[in-house]
Amino acid sequence: MANFLRTTLSFLILLSVLSFFQPTLSSPRPSRLHRSPKHAHRFLGKFSRSNYTGPLGAPSYRYETRYFDQNLDHFSFSDLPKFRQRYLINTQHWAGPDQLGPIFFYCGNEGDIEWFAANTGFVWELAPRFRAMIIFPEHRYYGESMPYGSWEEAYKNATTLAHLTAEQALADFAVLITELKRNLSAQACPVVLFGGSYGGMLAAWMRLKYPHIAIGALASSAPVLQFEDLVPPETFYDIVSNDFRRESVSCFNTIKDSWDVIESEGQKINGLSYLSETFRFCKKLKSADDLSNWLSSAYSYLAMGDYPYPADFLMPMPGNPIKEVCRKIDNCPNGTSILQRIFEGVSVYYNYTGTVDCFDLDDDPHGMNGWNWQACTEMVMPMSSSKKSSMFPAYDYNYTSDEEWCLENYHVKPRPTWITTEFGGHGFKNALKTFGSNIIFSNGLLDPWSGGSVLEDISETIVALVTEKGAHHLDLRPATAEDPDWLIEQRAAEVKLIQGWLDEYFDRKRAVFDM
Amino acid sequence: MANFLRTTLSFLILLSVLSFFQPTLSSPRPSRLHRSPKHAHRFLGKFSRSNYTGPLGAPSYRYETRYFDQNLDHFSFSDLPKFRQRYLINTQHWAGPDQLGPIFFYCGNEGDIEWFAANTGFVWELAPRFRAMIIFPEHRYYGESMPYGSWEEAYKNATTLAHLTAEQALADFAVLITELKRNLSAQACPVVLFGGSYGGMLAAWMRLKYPHIAIGALASSAPVLQFEDLVPPETFYDIVSNDFRRESVSCFNTIKDSWDVIESEGQKINGLSYLSETFRFCKKLKSADDLSNWLSSAYSYLAMGDYPYPADFLMPMPGNPIKEVCRKIDNCPNGTSILQRIFEGVSVYYNYTGTVDCFDLDDDPHGMNGWNWQACTEMVMPMSSSKKSSMFPAYDYNYTSDEEWCLENYHVKPRPTWITTEFGGHGFKNALKTFGSNIIFSNGLLDPWSGGSVLEDISETIVALVTEKGAHHLDLRPATAEDPDWLIEQRAAEVKLIQGWLDEYFDRKRAVFDM
Secondary structure, X not given: OHHHHHHHOOOHHHHHHHHHHHHHOOOOOOOOOOOOHHHHHHHHHXXXXXXXXXXXXXXXXXXXEEEEEEOOOOOOOOOOOOEEEEEEEEOOOOOOOOOOOOEEEEOOOOOOHHHHHHOOHHHHHHHHHHOOEEEEEOOOOOOOOOHHHOHHHHOOOHHHHOOOOHHHHHHHHHHHHHHHXXXXXXXXXXXXXXXXXXXXXXXXXXXXXXXXOOOEEEXXXXXXXXXXXXXXXXXXXXXXXXXXXXHOHHHHHHHHHHHHHHHHHHHOOOHHHHHHHHOXXXXXXXXXXXXXXXXXXXXXXXXXXXXXXXXXXXXXXXXXXXXXXXXXXXXXXXXXXXXXXXXXXXXXXXXXXXXXXXXXXXXXXXXXXXXXXXXXOOOOOOOOEOOOOOOOOOEOOOHHHHHHHHHHHHOOOOOOOHHXXXXXXXXXXXXXXXXXXOEEEEEEOOOHHHHHOOOOOOOOOEEEEEEOOOOOOHHHOOOOOOOOHHHHHHHHHHHHHHHHHHHHHHHHHHHHXXX | OHXXXXXXXXXXXXXXXXXXXXXXXXXXXXXXXXXXXXXXXXHXXXXXXXXXXXXXXXOOOOOEEEEEEEOOOOOOOOOOOOEEXXXXXXXXXXXXXXXXXXXXXXXXXXXXXXXXXXXXXXXXXXXXXXXOEEEEEOOOOOOOOXXXXXXXXXXXXXXXXXXXXXXXXXXXXXXXXXXXXXXXXXXOOOEEEEEEOHHHHHHHHHHHHOOOOOOEEEEEOXXXXXXXXXXXXXXXXXXXXXXXXHHOHHHHHHHHHXXXXXXXXXXXXXXXXXXXXXXXXXXXXXXXXXHHHHHHHXXXXXXXXXXXXXXXXXXXXXXXXXXXXXXXXXXXXXXXXXXXXXXXXXXXXXXXXXXXXXXXXXXXXXXXXXXXXXXXXXXXXXXXXXXXXXXXXXEOOOHHHHHHHHHHHHOOOOOOOHXXXXXXXXXXXXHXXXXXXXXXXXXXXXXXXXXXXXXXXXXXXXXXXXXXXOOOOHHHOOOOOOOOHXXXXXXXXXXXXXXXXXXXXXXXXXXXXXX
């Protein structure tokens, strides 16, 4: 199971997990869930290194792996070594430069790019239809794209990590596209951006900051508004909670009641042993909070991966996994303890394949982790859980404790207002209304990240495609025989919009040519 | 005279002078003009430090001087000291936050901000009419806004200079505006950007990159296309040359013929002494090229400052100074030598007040200079002079020799394709057509920088205001009794457009309020 976790618990998840645990950063009055701040990060630390071992049941796509020498700092001229950025490329269906063949460019996010390529079937399926080239560039400091030559050197300390920022990653993309197009004499070929989650944020921001480079962006499940007070901080946990409540109110209540039970059990003599046995941990738990964190993250992942068919994107899970979790929790024989019910439920997430004998928690207390670094610098996403509407323990977000944790653990001070300054905050929608164009914000309302994204059309060309029953960037996954109509329709709408961007681009080119 | 030069030869000029002399950077086959590359930089070095001693005859405006702590690196998290950015602020006429009083924000460029404030009367005159606040922020590494506490420390070497870039300066502006608005509860107040020359480039780029921060930009004489091969490299010198030819063909020819005379004179025994005496240098010239450079820069400054009335923006000069120079050159008594004619002409520029006894050349061979650094990093503007159409010695731009010079002198390697990657190159106009809005590119065709700017409307809201007889951002200067009609009309058009941006903004705000 430990290996399983290491290889399959995805990188995308990091986005979830970290933000999920952000409130845990040594809050002055920690809630039960959040009492052990370091634990949350310890739990995540093990995913910071890329360890992609090939798709697990996902379709495999053909591509060439190449490398590009990038400046480590695009915005200053410090004497720093270049680094090799990995990118995957497929030109099999490309119409070529003379016919202005499009370039589909996936904005790599916080993990191994091969993993994203394997899980972004939509782009691969779309490319032949548009006779497009496909490029999957890796995000700096993830996968093989390590500054200073190795993960160990890149993640050594705050100085070596300093250049792991979204703006530098966007500049990497801009430089890479520009150079590739130059080399292929493809300067006139239109670029369409794709991205999911943090990658979707990058795609939207890239379209905003580099409109001369890309004609449009599909930003799937991109929580570009999950900063400062742009959305209520309770949004994320409220959505997770609602995902459970809509399946079963008793399930929701069982989970909501479980935290007290876990806490009081943990305080008993032999309570931790009892909890460890009940939840089948390989080693004895060090605190009840470790268990609470472990459960909480499972609920959030379940909400993100609440797909209508079985998938192994985050973990191998059945279709409608929350329904399945709640069925397990609700349908235990009368007299089953609350802890046993919770265990049965969460096993749908942690042990759907039924092959796990015992569960492991990572014990590395200071494992450096790319997304944690990003959350301790730029990606400061305030998250609270509401006592009233959430099934999680109540917690009020506290920036100061975040900052303390980051200073102590990463020796870096977050800049909580920077992202909204750089990419837009309160004025974001208003500015876009009169400024930008050609962005699709696609979201499924089951996805807890949808609350921090754009859910209504901003203008005629900056549009929101929202599905009631979709989860975390489901639209980017490959088509399956089980796809419900609403998903097929969502993807068709995306294709139509992308086609529209390209048609408009070609028309303009033709107009210039005809002059 | 030496002092005069030091205090009045403006910072804006740096933009001109450096680019003007860029071709001189140790070209493999140096032309006569460009044989002494280091000299060009030596000549400029003395202006790199701010030494503003108050406006010389320009109106003085009232403002408060404040300071703001800025991150030295906005795009990475290196552990660097903050620096104090100076800004000038006037709220005398401001309508305040409740009435959404506008904020007029001048994008400070490569020099002391007080000097720009003193020379940008248009903004001061406009503010009461719009009940606007005025802010003049200083560009990092210029004036008093020195990282590392002092000019000496900031300009010590390539490492300390590393963060002198346009993107960092734009981020300074973004952070400053955002914080100021927050402190004044003025988040909803619209910001309008102004800038001239490099400051105009910053204003246009700021509107593009930070549309959520500013609703529009007046970019005066902003050569945003003076990069790579976006415009022919001969453009700048051709315009200077045409400015002289349109006044007098014989004047143009005299100048064109003078370089050979200077060169051959310089090769004679006692030739340098003769040249030094003829041109009244305080010390003996070290080479004829020093003289050629001195003359060439004067011609370029004359073209930039070819205003229809006397001004002391670049140097104290008469109205239509090129006409005056050519009158001097052409109207010497028969038999006057070509060198004497040139001296009479150039004295209109270097000694209009008639108070200079002898001229000084700066002898500091390695004086660090902010704009030179910028030109050796990001602002790589290719410039050639055409043998056919230019009055300057022929020169073909050569990037490699530029790079060598920068490596040798600044220990930094230029990134010649970066600006077009970051801000748009060949696709710039096309991208703007469908993307941006609310930018005025104002230019006067006498200004040699106009050739690298935007001279035709890109869309309904990205417009070019071009005057046939204007020079370098004349429109930003204060109104005078001698303003010709075309200048009055140009400014009126700008006011109308700015009023339109504000009206549209207020309408949108009202619509939201009424909902």
